[in-house]
Amino acid sequence: MKAIVYRENGGPDVLRLVDRDLPVPGPGEVRVRVAVSGVNPTDWQARSGLAHAKQFPEVTPHLDGAGVIDAVGEGVDRSRVGERVWLFMAAAGRPTGTAAEFTVVPAERAVPLPDEAGFDAGAALGVPALTAHRALTVAEDGPRRLRPGALDGAVVLAAGGAGAVGHAVIQLALWAGATVISTVSGPEKARLATAAGAHHVVDYREGDPAAEIRGIAPDGVDIVAEVALGANIALDLAVLRARGTIATYANDGGKPVELDVLRSMVLNARLQFLVLYTAGPQARTAAAEDVAAALRDGALPVGAEHGLPLTRFPLHRTADAHRAVESGTVGKVLVDITS
Ligand SMILES: NC(=O)c1ccc[n+]([C@@H]2O[C@H](COP(=O)([O-])OP(=O)(O)OC[C@H]3O[C@@H](n4cnc5c(N)ncnc54)[C@H](OP(=O)(O)O)[C@@H]3O)[C@@H](O)[C@H]2O)c1
Helix, strand or coil: CEEEEECCCCCHHHCEEEECCCCCCCCCEEEEEEEEEEECHHHHHHHHCCCCCCCCCCEECCCEEEEEEEEECCCCCHHHCCCEEEECCCCCCCCECCCECEEEEEHHHEEECCCCCCHHHHHCCHHHHHHHHHHCCCCCCCCCCCCCCCCCCCEEEECCCCCHHHHHHHHHHHHCCCEEEEEECCHHHHHHHHHHCCCEEEECCCCCHHHHHHHHCCCCEEEEEECEHHHHHHHHHHHEEEEEEEEECCECCCCCCCCCHHHHHHCCCEEEECCHHHCCHHHHHHHHHHHHHHHHCCCCCCEHHHCECEEEEEHHHHHHHHHHHHCCCCCEEEEECCC
């Protein structure tokens, strides 16, 4: 099979297209013929060694993808052969990511993809949707699971709603019944966040965003899903309601976090940090189940018309796909395995 691998950490040029033997699924695992691989910032961060040192002599990158199960290991129901699936955390703690014609993952990381959902939508889920789910389910007064109605009456602020995770926050919050506000950096991103379903968009670079958000939600915001904590903590605390939660999955821009302890205390605010790897199997399984339900409901479409433009590369140009993500390409970067 054809696979992308890297043997040392470094820039995109360390990625090589090679031929490898077909991987064999072990007990509890499935082998998937990958159709589309989804690229996330964490993939280039892992490749570069920024996130952590490489754990295996040779690594095929990418956590997310979608395809069809073509073999199962011992203990996995044989009826799963032929099942269309979306994958999450394929390369987490394993050397076999989705940038290859075939990958092997634990059976629970291959989630059925409904017939109505294409492989692009499936490959775009993993990291963004599961992260968004966690951000929306860690509030003190909020639900631990998402379903239609779970966030009825709640106000969610999706910071940077034109980003991949921000997009998933908007879609899942909307599906669960929340009023969704998104911050954006300009009119093009406002268009995307609106296309994703945000009820209100606020340009965080113009005017007085806190006053604008307070105007929309006079009682304050219940949950902020935050991508740039240092840059936005003051804004978040200015619009948060009592016992509200700031769920932060990144500090894009790298600005140091200056926490107003008194205001946080007065609000009984919750500042929740999140990363999928250590969220625990229970939270990830719950997230995968709820995301699958949202997908079945047609709540997670992709493409520019739904606020998530797709940029595609063939497998042999995976290095360019990494460059695209690293340089901040708007929307979702996908690698077509079969082209
Ligand atoms: N913790 C986790 O488990 C986890 C999971 C997924 C991703 N991440 C991290 O989360 C970050 C985003 O990932 P992604 O895939 O969504 O990337 P992305 O598609 O590139 O989106 C990043 C978004 O952040 C927005 N942004 C940057 N600074 C902002 C600010 N000050 N205020 C509001 N929005 C701001 C950008 O919007 P503008 O250009 O309009 O500012 C952009 O839309 C990355 O650092 C990634 O490594 C963490």
